[in-house]
Amino acid sequence: VGVEESGGGLAQPGNSLRLSCVVSDLNLNYYSSGWFRQAPGKEREVVACLSAGDGSTHYLDSVQGRFTIYRDHAKNTVHLQMNSLNPEDTAVYYCAVRFLPSLVCSTEFKSQNWYGMDYRGKGTLVTVSS
Numbered sequence: 001v002g003v004e005e006s007g008g009g010l011a012q013p014g015n016s017l018r019l020s021c022v023v024s025d026l027n028l029n030y031y032s033s034g035w036f037r038q039a040p041g042k043e044r045e046v047v048a049c050l051s052a053g054d055g056s057t058h059y060l061d062s063v064q065g066r067f068t069i070y071r072d073h074a075k076n077t078v079h080l081q082m083n084s085l086n087p088e089d090t091a092v093y094y095c096a097v098r099f100l101p102s103l104v105c106s107t108e109f110k111s112q113n114w115y116g117m118d119y120r121g122k123g124t125l126v127t128v129s130s
Contacts, residue, residue: 008124
């Protein structure tokens with residue numbers, strides 16, 4: 001199984017980036033997916049997750065309304081569209097998946113449950129700066 005992120009980079013405040021997470025050899029119909037991030041000197045936190053069962057989404061309060069998580073079924077890819085970026089969004093962003101065919105993703109996608117994920121990517125750096 002492979003989980004690989006891409007799309008990070010440098011963005012100016014107010015601009016947008018889209019992160020992608022390609023998941024290989026895994027049926028995302030049974031796995032919930034999500035994005036964590038870790039800023040320098042801070043704890044890792046869950047940014048957003050997408051439930052496999054009902055497609056519901058959950059977001060960190062500070063990104064609600066600015067970020068959108070969604071899935072490209074044909075490409076087995078999970079995206080994180082990030083709009084209105086601000087410097088506080090600077091972090092390494094990680095993709096993770098968890099076998100969770102029935103429950104909503106927020107059941108397991110918690111900031112302290114990083115090591116409870118079944119598969120995790122290596123991360124992509126997002127820097128928001130003018």
